[in-house]
Amino acid sequence: MDDAFAPPGERWVAVSPRLRTMRRTVVVVVAVVIAAIVATACGAAGFAVAAISASVAVLAVAAITVVIVGRNYRSWGYAERADDLLVTHGVLVRRLVVVPYGRMQLVDVTAGPVERKFGISTLRLHTASAGTDARIHGLEAPEAARLRDRLAALGESQSAGL
Amino acid sequence: MTEPARLHPLSPVIRSSRAFASLGALAAYNIWEVRRAGWPALVAVIAIGILAAGLSVLSWAFTRYRIDSGEVRLDSGVLFRRSRRVRIDRLQAIDIVQPLLGRALGLAELKLDMAGGAEGRVRLGYLRLEEAQHLRASLLAMAAGLDHRTPEAPQRPLVQCSGGSIVGGALLSTAALFGFIWIGAFVVAAVASGHPGVFAGGIGGVVSIFTAVWQTIQLHFGFTVAESPDGMRLRHGLFETRSQTVPPGRVQAVRIVQPLLWKIFGWVRVDANIAGYAGHRAEEGHQRNSVLLPVGSRQQALLVVGLVLPGIDIDAIPLTAVPARAKWRSPLRWWTYRAGADDTVIAARSGVFTKVFAVMRHEKMQSVRLSAGPWERFLKLATVHVDSTKGPVELALRYRDIGESRRILDAEVVMASRARAARRPDRWMTSLTPSDPGR
Numbered sequence: 244m245d246d247a248f249a250p251p252g253e254r255w256v257a258v259s260p261r262l263r264t265m266r267r268t269v270v271v272v273v274a275v276v277i278a279a280i281v282a283t284a285c286g287a288a289g290f291a292v293a294a295i296s297a298s299v300a301v302l303a304v305a306a307i308t309v310v311i312v313g314r315n316y317r318s319w320g321y322a323e324r325a326d327d328l329l330v331t332h333g334v335l336v337r338r339l340v341v342v343p344y345g346r347m348q349l350v351d352v353t354a355g356p357v358e359r360k361f362g363i364s365t366l367r368l369h370t371a372s373a374g375t376d377a378r379i380h381g382l383e384a385p386e387a388a389r390l391r392d393r394l395a396a397l398g399e400s401q402s403a404g405l
Numbered sequence: 406m407t408e409p410a411r412l413h414p415l416s417p418v419i420r421s422s423r424a425f426a427s428l429g430a431l432a433a434y435n436i437w438e439v440r441r442a443g444w445p446a447l448v449a450v451i452a453i454g455i456l457a458a459g460l461s462v463l464s465w466a467f468t469r470y471r472i473d474s475g476e477v478r479l480d481s482g483v484l485f486r487r488s489r490r491v492r493i494d495r496l497q498a499i500d501i502v503q504p505l506l507g508r509a510l511g512l513a514e515l516k517l518d519m520a521g522g523a524e525g526r527v528r529l530g531y532l533r534l535e536e537a538q539h540l541r542a543s544l545l546a547m548a549a550g551l552d553h554r555t556p557e558a559p560q561r562p563l564v565q566c567s568g569g570s571i572v573g574g575a576l577l578s579t580a581a582l583f584g585f586i587w588i589g590a591f592v593v594a595a596v597a598s599g600h601p602g603v604f605a606g607g608i609g610g611v612v613s614i615f616t617a618v619w620q621t622i623q624l625h626f627g628f629t630v631a632e633s634p635d636g637m638r639l640r641h642g643l644f645e646t647r648s649q650t651v652p653p654g655r656v657q658a659v660r661i662v663q664p665l666l667w668k669i670f671g672w673v674r675v676d677a678n679i680a681g682y683a684g685h686r687a688e689e690g691h692q693r694n695s696v697l698l699p700v701g702s703r704q705q706a707l708l709v710v711g712l713v714l715p716g717i718d719i720d721a722i723p724l725t726a727v728p729a730r731a732k733w734r735s736p737l738r739w740w741t742y743r744a745g746a747d748d749t750v751i752a753a754r755s756g757v758f759t760k761v762f763a764v765m766r767h768e769k770m771q772s773v774r775l776s777a778g779p780w781e782r783f784l785k786l787a788t789v790h791v792d793s794t795k796g797p798v799e800l801a802l803r804y805r806d807i808g809e810s811r812r813i814l815d816a817e818v819v820m821a822s823r824a825r826a827a828r829r830p831d832r833w834m835t836s837l838t839p840s841d842p843g844r
Contacts, residue, residue: 246808246811247775247787247807248775248811327822335778337777338774338775340772343772343818372792374772374792375772376774377772405680
């Protein structure tokens with residue numbers, strides 16, 4: 244059934260494992276902070292059992308999220324073809340978008356503070372349509388720059404009017 | 406090509422007329438309501454009025470436009486100067502708008518729409534009507550790749566909507582239907598309870614509905630569709646008249662819509678996505694400008710669609726139904742989904758009460774998406790979205806077999822690429838050689 248989302252060639256180009264590391268780190272840090280606050284608050288109020296169970300619950304949610312992050316990471320992939328770029332992602336809702344190079348209006352590369360720490364960035368493709376949802380998370384800086392320049396060049400040479 | 410020119414000196418009058426009307430109404434209300442506070446209020450209103458008028462005169466004095474080397478340039482701004490240039494060959498649509506006061510004074514506003522929404526819009530307001538028409542003709546000629554002295558292209562009227570059908574169509578719209586049901590419910594409640602006050606309570610709820618119905622009537626009154634080599638000409642409006650010109654190839658996608666009650670008279674509406682009209686306020690962008698035919702028979706709709714998609718028989722597009730198992734995904738609507746494609750267009754039909762048929766040329770596709778949620782994948786179904794520019798038309802081939810969906814996606818990509826390679830040039834009167842790159 245996943246044939247419908249099969250790559251056009253041999254396999255999808257995976258995004259950097261640093262994306263997974265980054266997201267897992269964020270999840271763990273946030274979970275630890277929340278668990279610490281909850282535990283301190285409950286402990287200060289004298290509910291030792293509540294403090295322990297709340298922390299365990301928070302950490303359990305974090306563990307599940309870490310697994311989900313891994314699956315989500317594996318679902319991301321892209322492929323550059325002669326005339327278009329394909330991007331796929333999604334675990335629960337599987338998505339595949341095809342953007343012809345000639346339709347690209349602009350290519351955006353962004354990196355937030357956390358992404359910069361991990362040396363990755365996000366690439367977004369914009370067309371004249373608001374529906375186009377083509378973004379690739381977790382590209383390492385050289386790959387993001389290469390892809391951006393290639394897409395910009397191809398977009399220029401294949402550009403078609405509206 | 407031309408020297409920098411000013412807009413018409415009466416422009417500030419029209420610009421501030423609406424503000425004056427509402428200020429006047431406010432003043433009248435104030436004086437009437439609080440007699441004692443009348444004088445100070447009146448003085449304040451007059452002061453504000455003079456200030457506003459002064460500002461709009463000042464802004465007029467600092468505004469110049471010129472048409473030069475394939476560009477329209479508009480310089481404006483008193484404190485912060487702004488120079489806006491638009492390339493004529495990127496023109497998506499040209500409108501001439503005449504508000505009521507403008508009609509009395511013989512003035513009109515010329516609106517140039519580029520792709521990119523409100524940022525890409527230039528408004529030259531106000532000009533003498535003949536001047537606006539002349540300017541439109543030469544801009545269209547330049548956009549077509551002809552000399553700017555080319556006279557205005559002749560037009561051939563195609564469809565004219567009668568006043569009765571416009572009013573009838575608005576009154577039979579789904580919104581109006583809810584309004585009538587609402588009123589009916591309150592009449593029944595008032596009679597049953599014996600308190601007429603109950604009925605009065607219901608009136609408030611329908612005022613907005615009927616305001617919208619009235620605005621539709623006023624906007625579309627006297628709608629005519631005409632054909633010319635410059636593209637499609639739409640004229641409409643009861644008080645404020647609007648004359649739209651959409652050059653050939655600028656319509657991205659069309660749909661034919663039939664609200665439930667319109668079936669009685671066999672009426673349909675035709676909407677379109679036009680890049681220049683998107684991105685403005687929803688009301689202005691989508692409802693005002695995107696209607697190609699507000700109400701008409703199916704034959705009239707086919708004539709209008711024929712202008713947009715020349716040489717295509719939309720009834721001949723092979724549409725197929727979705728698999729029966731789609732009823733588990735969309736129990737109420739699965740049996741209405743039909744979709745298909747031929748060599749030039751892709752189309753989809755749906756809707757139980759309001760029927761919608763959307764169609765788009767392959768070359769206008771911006772991107773294609775395939776998506777399947779968990780329940781859909783369990784049922785081996787998926788949806789293909791063919792993305793168009795912003796506008797009312799949305800093309801989705803819903804709940805088809807998942808393998809077939811991927812084949813549709815792949816085929817669409819190939820056909821779109823082939824169609825783009827063979828497309829006509831942006832300057833539509835120049836010969837059919839491939840347009841230069843970078844355009």
